Structure formats: structure tokens, C-alpha cells
Amino acid sequence: MNRISVSYNGKPCYEIVFHDRFAGLAGFIRDLGFAGRRIAIITDSTVIGLYEREIREELSQISDRVCTFSFPAGEDSKHLGTIEQIYSFLIGEHFDRHDLVIALGGGVTGDIAGFAAASYLRGVSFVQVPTTVLAQCDSSVGGKTGVDFSGYKNMVGAFKMPALVWINTQVLKTLDERQFIAGFGEVLKYGLIRDVSFFDWLIEHREKLLARDAELLSEMIRRCCEIKRDVVEQDPEEKGLRAILNFGHTIGHAVEKYLRFNRMHGECVALGMRAALDISCRRGLISRDDDERISKTIEDFGLPVRESGLDKDEILTLMRSDKKMDGDNISFILLDPPGNARIMRDVTADELLYGIEQICLS
Numbered sequence: 001m002n003r004i005s006v007s008y009n010g011k012p013c014y015e016i017v018f019h020d021r022f023a024g025l026a027g028f029i030r031d032l033g034f035a036g037r038r039i040a041i042i043t044d045s046t047v048i049g050l051y052e053r054e055i056r057e058e059l060s061q062i063s064d065r066v067c068t069f070s071f072p073a074g075e076d077s078k079h080l081g082t083i084e085q086i087y088s089f090l091i092g093e094h095f096d097r098h099d100l101v102i103a104l105g106g107g108v109t110g111d112i113a114g115f116a117a118a119s120y121l122r123g124v125s126f127v128q129v130p131t132t133v134l135a136q137c138d139s140s141v142g143g144k145t146g147v148d149f150s151g152y153k154n155m156v157g158a159f160k161m162p163a164l165v166w167i168n169t170q171v172l173k174t175l176d177e178r179q180f181i182a183g184f185g186e187v188l189k190y191g192l193i194r195d196v197s198f199f200d201w202l203i204e205h206r207e208k209l210l211a212r213d214a215e216l217l218s219e220m221i222r223r224c225c226e227i228k229r230d231v232v233e234q235d236p237e238e239k240g241l242r243a244i245l246n247f248g249h250t251i252g253h254a255v256e257k258y259l260r261f262n263r264m265h266g267e268c269v270a271l272g273m274r275a276a277l278d279i280s281c282r283r284g285l286i287s288r289d290d291d292e293r294i295s296k297t298i299e300d301f302g303l304p305v306r307e308s309g310l311d312k313d314e315i316l317t318l319m320r321s322d323k324k325m326d327g328d329n330i331s332f333i334l335l336d337p338p339g340n341a342r343i344m345r346d347v348t349a350d351e352l353l354y355g356i357e358q359i360c361l362s
């Protein structure tokens with residue numbers, strides 16, 4: 001077991017614990033003051049059958065008031081209707097402000113359970129137990145929670161720091177191949193925006209990582225969490241620097257919406273990164289060699305860099321209605337050079353169309 005701690009506004013706030021099992025989780029939750037309290041496990045219809053029993057058994061050491069709420073797996077559940085169902089469930093279980101919510105699942109579960117916890121009774125504590133590559137490397141850290149609204153990604157939400165993040169890398173074994181690979185969209189992002197030697201490390205260990213070598217996966221997840229921790233500690237509520245974590249997401253989210261969420265989030269991030277790389281290259285911020293090498297790496301990891309059936313004008317329109325717009329300007333992340341992301345507010349519609357064109361497979 002090892003751990004890193006995350007501060008919020010300069011004060012230690014929560015720990016990220018890396019372990020190869022769930023044993024030990026109850027002790028941490030007891031130390032947070034929740035022994036004997038009501039604990040609601042929020043999970044989805046897939047993860048409930050895989051890990052809920054084990055977590056319940058673990059928690060039975062500290063509380064006999066553990067209950068579970070599950071919702072249909074997938075992005076389609078990430079809406080206010082599910083949040084309302086969770087409120088009703090918590091009310092039915094007589095939850096009060098001293099009780100605890102646990103998010104057990106991927107990024108969708110973390111975002112839903114976190115937002116329910118942020119808003120129920122003006123906020124109850126919650127623990128993240130992420131079970132996908134994407135959630136372990138990215139979404140469980142940093143306190144962004146929320147749901148989609150009216151077709152727009154993460155349109156309604158809140159910043160709510162977890163009380164603890166428990167990362168059991170063994171659970172990645174049960175992820176199906178496409179889900180597993182999709183998570184690498186965010187992983188590669190971390191190398192590209194902040195640490196080029198980590199990006200090279202990913203290339204060097206690609207085969208073993210994709211073969212799910214447990215030790216290497218742990219090392220990789222820890223490094224991603226460290227990078228994210230360093231960014232969110234400096235700018236927890238995205239007033240500036242934190243926006244670099246959106247590298248690949250501005251076009252990625254528009255593609256995700258255009259494809260009606262039929263492509264996974266991590267896959268759309270990969271497409272968005274490829275477009276942003278080409279715009280960076282066109283501006284002379286990265287070399288043609290780097291552009292091609294990075295694009296090839298994204299493909300080598302099994303992620304898409306081109307997509308058929310995209311309408312570039314429609315994607316641009318969708319981007320303009322995204323919440324990352326800053327007035328009429330799009331806040332767009334480019335690389336300058338690889339390993340260093342920059343927030344740009346002067347990217348033109350022409351450049352955006354050029355980037356989108358590069359991912360369109362005719």
C-alpha cells in the first residue's frame with residue numbers, strides 16, 4: 001500500500017491510497033469518523049455484481065447500516081433524473097449530514113455520486129472507489145462532479161472534494177478491452193501536458209501496460225494522480241492553470257455529443273488530442289515529427305485518431321455552445337512543446353476547422 005496526499009486551498013484535504021485489494025478500506029473510513037454511521041454505496045448495474053459484496057463485507061467491520069443504490073451502467077444515466085432517484089433513496093434511508101456516500105465504479109459513477117453528495121442536505125462526505133482506468137487515473141481526483149444536461153456534457157455540477165480516494169488496481173482485470181483502452185486517452189494526456197518523460201515511459205512500456213501488467217499499471221496510475229494533484233492543488237476551481245487538463249476535451253466533447261455518446265469518453269479525448277496536436281503543429285509550436293510521432297502513439301495504444309461521418313461545421317457549432325466558451329472566445333489548449341500545455345484564447349474558427357478536418361475520415 002502507498003499513498004499520496006492532496007491539499008485544498010493550502011491545507012491537507014484527502015489521501016489517495018493505492019492498494020491491490022479492498023481490505024483496509026474500512027480502517028481508513030473509521031479513521032475519518034464514519035464508524036457506525038450510515039454508508040450508501042452508489043454503483044452501477046455492472047459493478048454491483050463485481051465488487052459491491054466485497055466492499056459491503058469490508059464495511060461491515062465498522063457499520064451495520066450499509067445500503068446500496070445502483071443505476072443502469074453508462075453515460076446515459078448521467079443526468080438529473082438519476083440524482084433525484086439518489087436523493088429519494090437517501091431520504092428513504094434516513095441519511096443525515098454525518099453519513100457517508102461511497103462512489104464505487106467508473107467516472108460516470110464518481111460524477112453522479114459526487115454530485116449527489118455535494119448537493120444532498122447541502123453536502124455530505126463522499127469517498128471515491130474508482131474501478132476504471134479513466135477513473136483511477138483521472139476523474140476520481142480533483143473534486144469535479146456533475147451530470148450532463150440537455151445533451152451537453154457536465155453542464156450541471158459542483159466542486160466537491162472526496163474524503164478519500166481508494167485505488168485498487170486489481171479491479172482493472174475485469175474491464176473489457178475497449179473500456180480498458182479508452183482510459184489511455186486520459187493517461188497519454190498527462191504525459192503530453194506536463195511530463196514528456198512520462199509520455200516516453202508509456203511508449204517504452206506500452207505492450208506490458210496493454211497486457212495489464214499490475215506493477216506497471218500501478219506505477220502509471222500513481223504518476224497520473226501525482227500530475228493531476230500538482231495541477232489541482234494550484235488551481236482547484238479551474239480559474240486558470242487547471243484548464244490544461246482539458247487538453248483534447250474541447251473538440252473531444254463536441255465529437256462525443258455529435259456521435260450521441262456512442263464513442264467512449266477516452267476515445268473522443270484521443271480524437272480531440274489529435275486535432276489539437278495538428279493545430280499546435282500548424283502554429284509551429286510542435287514539430288511535424290512530434291505531431292506524427294504522438295499521433296502514431298495514440299493509434300498504437302488502440303485509440304482512434306480519425307473518425308468517419310463527422311460534419312466539421314456541426315462539430316464547431318457544438319463546441320461554441322460548450323461551457324468552455326469564455327464569452328465569444330474558445331479557451332483552447334495547445335502543446336508548446338510536447339510536455340507543456342498552454343491555454344490559448346486566440347485560436348480562430350479557421351484553425352479549429354483545420355484541426356477537426358484532420359480527424360475526419362471521409
Ligand SMILES: NC(=O)c1ccc[n+]([C@@H]2O[C@H](COP(=O)([O-])OP(=O)(O)OC[C@H]3O[C@@H](n4cnc5c(N)ncnc54)[C@H](O)[C@@H]3O)[C@@H](O)[C@H]2O)c1
Nearest residue numbers: 046073074106107108109131132134139144171174175265
Ligand atoms: N470528474 C472528472 O474530473 C472527470 C474527468 C474525466 C472524465 N470524467 C467523466 O467520466 C466518465 C467516463 O468514465 P468511465 O470511462 O470510467 O465510464 P463508466 O463509468 O461508464 O465506466 C465504463 C463501463 O465500465 C464498467 N466498469 C466499471 N468498472 C469496471 C470493472 N472494474 N470491471 C468491469 N466493468 C467495469 C461500467 O459499468 C461501465 O459500463 C464521463 O462521463 C466523463 O465525463 C470526469
